Amino acid sequence: xxxxGFTLLTVMLAGLSLRAQTAGAFVAAPGLDLSGNWAPIxxxxxxxxxxxxxxxxxxxxxxxxxxxxxxxSWDASRLTxxxxxxxxxVVSYIYRGPLNLRIWEEKDPQSQRIIALRQYISxxxxxxxxWMDGREHPPEGAAHTWMGFSxxxxxxxxxxxxxxxIKEGWVRRNGLPISDRATLVEHYxxxxxxxxxxSISTDPVYLTEPxxxxxxxxxxxxxxxxxLYPCSYxxxxxxxxxxxxxxxxxxxNPFMTEFADQFKLPHDAVLGGAETMYPEYQQKMxxxxxxKN
Amino acid sequence: MPSAxxxxxxxxxxxxxxxGSIAPSPGLDLSGNWAPLxxxxxPERIPGPELVNFAGxxxxxxxxxxxxSWDASRLTxxxxxxxxxVASYIYRGPLQLRIWEERDPQSQRVIAIRQYIQxxxxxxxxWMDGRPHPPEGAAHTWMGFSxxxxxxxxxxxxxxxMKEGWVRRNGLPVSDQATLVEHFxxxxxxxxxxxIVTDPNYLTEPxxxxxxxxxxxPxxxxxxxxxSxxxxxxxxxxxxxxxxxxxNPFLHEYADxxxIPLEAALGGAETMYPEYQAKLxxxVAKK
Numbered sequence: 001x002x003x004x005g006f007t008l009l010t011v012m013l014a015g016l017s018l019r020a021q022t023a024g025a026f027v028a029a030p031g032l033d034l035s036g037n038w039a040p041i042x043x044x045x046x047x048x049x050x051x052x053x054x055x056x057x058x059x060x061x062x063x064x065x066x067x068x069x070x071x072x073s074w075d076a077s078r079l080t081x082x083x084x085x086x087x088x089x090v091v092s093y094i095y096r097g098p099l100n101l102r103i104w105e106e107k108d109p110q111s112q113r114i115i116a117l118r119q120y121i122s123x124x125x126x127x128x129x130x131w132m133d134g135r136e137h138p139p140e141g142a143a144h145t146w147m148g149f150s151x152x153x154x155x156x157x158x159x160x161x162x163x164x165x166i167k168e169g170w171v172r173r174n175g176l177p178i179s180d181r182a183t184l185v186e187h188y189x190x191x192x193x194x195x196x197x198x199s200i201s202t203d204p205v206y207l208t209e210p211x212x213x214x215x216x217x218x219x220x221x222x223x224x225x226x227x228l229y230p231c232s233y234x235x236x237x238x239x240x241x242x243x244x245x246x247x248x249x250x251x252x253n254p255f256m257t258e259f260a261d262q263f264k265l266p267h268d269a270v271l272g273g274a275e276t277m278y279p280e281y282q283q284k285m286x287x288x289x290x291x292k293n
Numbered sequence: 294m295p296s297a298x299x300x301x302x303x304x305x306x307x308x309x310x311x312x313g314s315i316a317p318s319p320g321l322d323l324s325g326n327w328a329p330l331x332x333x334x335x336p337e338r339i340p341g342p343e344l345v346n347f348a349g350x351x352x353x354x355x356x357x358x359x360x361x362s363w364d365a366s367r368l369t370x371x372x373x374x375x376x377x378x379v380a381s382y383i384y385r386g387p388l389q390l391r392i393w394e395e396r397d398p399q400s401q402r403v404i405a406i407r408q409y410i411q412x413x414x415x416x417x418x419x420w421m422d423g424r425p426h427p428p429e430g431a432a433h434t435w436m437g438f439s440x441x442x443x444x445x446x447x448x449x450x451x452x453x454x455m456k457e458g459w460v461r462r463n464g465l466p467v468s469d470q471a472t473l474v475e476h477f478x479x480x481x482x483x484x485x486x487x488x489i490v491t492d493p494n495y496l497t498e499p500x501x502x503x504x505x506x507x508x509x510x511p512x513x514x515x516x517x518x519x520x521s522x523x524x525x526x527x528x529x530x531x532x533x534x535x536x537x538x539x540x541n542p543f544l545h546e547y548a549d550x551x552x553i554p555l556e557a558a559l560g561g562a563e564t565m566y567p568e569y570q571a572k573l574x575x576x577v578a579k580k
Contacts, residue, residue: 030512030513031511031512032510032511033326033510033511033512035324035325035326035393036324036325037322104393104394105391107409107516109416111517112409112516112517114512120396120401125401127398154512157511192510220322221479221481222321222322222446223319223320223321223322224319228400228401
């Protein structure tokens, strides 16, 4: 009996000690863990993402007249300029690149609450921070960067991110611009080892409606992916006069009808605009003279 | 023709950007939140081991003597209430485990694999950059000093400079001269953790254990472990609960309860091996 008594006392004491250690230890955190290495499933929109979009194919994009005019003056040879060879895709476009994406959490070492979600994007070696601690966006005049300034919150198991202060970039890499006034809303939706990324770009300068895109990523457990992206600019065209920028004057773009003619599309359709995004536009296209030919 | 020229220009630019950009790194990515599968050795891990149950552990006579003098009430002493499980034991705790990589921002090579272990809020670093271990006289810590390397897809970690702890939480000690070899083996969303403890002071053979973890995607786990010592029992200053040699009142309790010979309960390397079952049966029959 005495031994049993001792054992009971010992168990009770151990129990007290365990209670002292764990009482109040629960810190609830919403959402899912997105940590890991993610690779894009590039067969989604592969012709646009691998080979790249045809010149003067603006179909299905809610662009303004200003964006269209900008793109028609854009000469692809501009990419050979040293100043543009290493130009980073802005955050609203970079997830369509051939990137590998690494995500990890930064936690407060004391409270273990999430301060930020960090991302490293292999394309152009970009580091991105999504602040999760409730901080405000900087004032309007603050510096703009390729990745912008991002804050996030969990809506159920979906991470929603809002980004401002992005540099000028493009919405399609055949010259269609996005301005530095653009803002971006993203949703990260994890389904097991798949991650769906929804991006919604709003641009008061070059878009008449928000542009919504999705892309999916696959969790990669095996190490050894391509994580670097060295880019050193060189003189690719030697006989170009100093300061010259390849461009087309209004009405002089020689590729104006190339894509439309190749696919027998109405010229209006390839020049894009919000109307071309919607299913109803198919009827208008079917009635066009080019389609009938 | 102009389109063809442009395509070549594009290709040139792409080449300039990506040439030489492969940075292969071996192994697997262990990043994420991991939870233990506690049903493995559950009786030892949650209720805790019985007093004077040293069976199956390759302890030496000194370890046995230490443990027989250990009084469980020692856990009520303020200095011991928040005592951390050492690296060689803590993976048996009811821990949540978070793993992430620290990479060189330029080369993107892994510098270290970081771990946060919820149990006792321990941060652990496994250096992957080839650095040597510190000299013998360097400070010892609960988590020790760890270096790792990939052997195929197995992460092998070597740890030195741990503090004194225990191999079983019923008083069996592990000394600060112990070293630890671990293997982290990922199978999809499960990983197996193998630990091999070598201790010249308290073990006659390496002690090998395994435990499995399951990847946990939902957030909301228990990540903090506040522990503040309090006076649980008013005692004379400096008093430490213990038993003098030959006076442990629980010496026979476990052996008698399960009708096994006391010498089996007292452990030792022999009790680890299957052949010991024959000796055990003979002893029980004789008893």
